[in-house]
Amino acid sequence: MTMSSINAALAHAHEPIYLSPPHMGGLEMDYVREAFDTNWIAPVGPHIGAFEQEFARIVDAEYAVALSSGTAALHLALLHLGVGPGDKVLVSTLTFAASVNPIIYVGAEPIFIDSERTSWNINPVLLEQKIREMVADGQPPAAVIIVHLYGQAANMGPILAICQEHEIPVIEDAAEALGALYRGRSLGSLGRAGLFSFNGNKIITTSGGGMLVSDDQELIAHARKLSTQARDPVPHYEHSEIGYNYRMSNVLAAIGRGQLQVLSQYVQARRQNAHIYQELLGSIPGVEIMPEAEWSFHNRWLTVMTVDPAKCGTTCDHIRLALECEKIEARRVWKPMHMQPVFARYDCVGGHVSEDLFEKGLCLPSGSNLQFAQMERICHLIRTLCHV
Helix, strand or coil: CCHHHHHHHHHCCCCCECCCCCCCCCCHHHHHHHHHHCCCCCCCCHHHHHHHHHHHHHCCCCEEEEECCHHHHHHHHHHHCCCCCCCEEEEECCCCHHHCHHHHHCCCEEEEECECCCCCCECHHHHHHHHHHHHHCCCCCCEEEEECHHHCCCCHHHHHHHHHHCCCCEEEECCCCCCCEECCEECCCCCCEEEEECCCCCCCCCCCCEEEEECCHHHHHHHHHHHECCECCCCCCCECCCCCECECCHHHHHHHHHHHCCHHHHHHHHHHHHHHHHHHHCCCCCEEECCCCCCEECCCCCEEEEECHHHHCCCHHHHHHHHHHCCECCEECCCCHHHCHHHCCCCEECCHHHHHHHHHEEEECCCCCCCHHHHHHHHHHHHHHCCC
């Protein structure tokens, strides 16, 4: 470390470092002020339509509907596809529970598919084997949910091929993957529908919220109706199906419009974080940064490393607790869904890869406003624990 970087590190030595804090770009308040000045504080308002249109353009989708969360988006997509009791849905096991909960909401049954090591995402070979097995048994899956983990693209080519062969709709859970690409194409735009999250820790945030996108106009129109209590288009309040209060407010959409203006630089900043971590930690025996698959432009929402205790003499949980003592937030990799008590009774194809990644994986602070001196501080602590 240089003397200037040491001084900078000492100046920030007692400041908390968060995993992925919100990062405002400056334009958000202008849009919010406009909402207040024009009194569009109620849920509806012009920022919602503008946010949907601007977002759809960014992810190369024809249509979009702004919602209260990414979970709501997945729920509405499943409802439109008619997924319900007696149906089975194939889904990645290495993910957050929000990728699975909506399957249960609609009364269907999840079947978990293990990861492959190149991208950590769903294994296309295992997925194809399970689909062919289910088709042969006369019960093909009602849908496949593909999670683009930590902002890395799943290997969508073979996934889409097998699903198209059997006319199985694909929903992309791109909650963590805004700004990421599969062979140059925006994630979320490849399947029947895609969903995104604007939770406070995501690459851009509206404090809370989500977006459902699709090239299927009917799907988006139906989701929009369901998200506003499924009111029928008549002068009085009439309802012919059950609806939900899933709409996004005009004020939150205003924040989202401001955040969209800085998306590309936030992706660049997070990718730079991963590069710096690689430079500072990559030489430690047994420590590896999550790879970037050749088909993927990884947005590096979170930089994730794996720790092999046999090679580096410590564990990811030991590192996490040591960082916590220094007010540095780190987080274990998602615990696979097939290992979760609430989902333990459901089938899983494979599981050893995702279990190993959970056992060895640790998410490092990755905010787009993370400073180099903070990363040096983090890496110095990790290298000390690894006796390097």
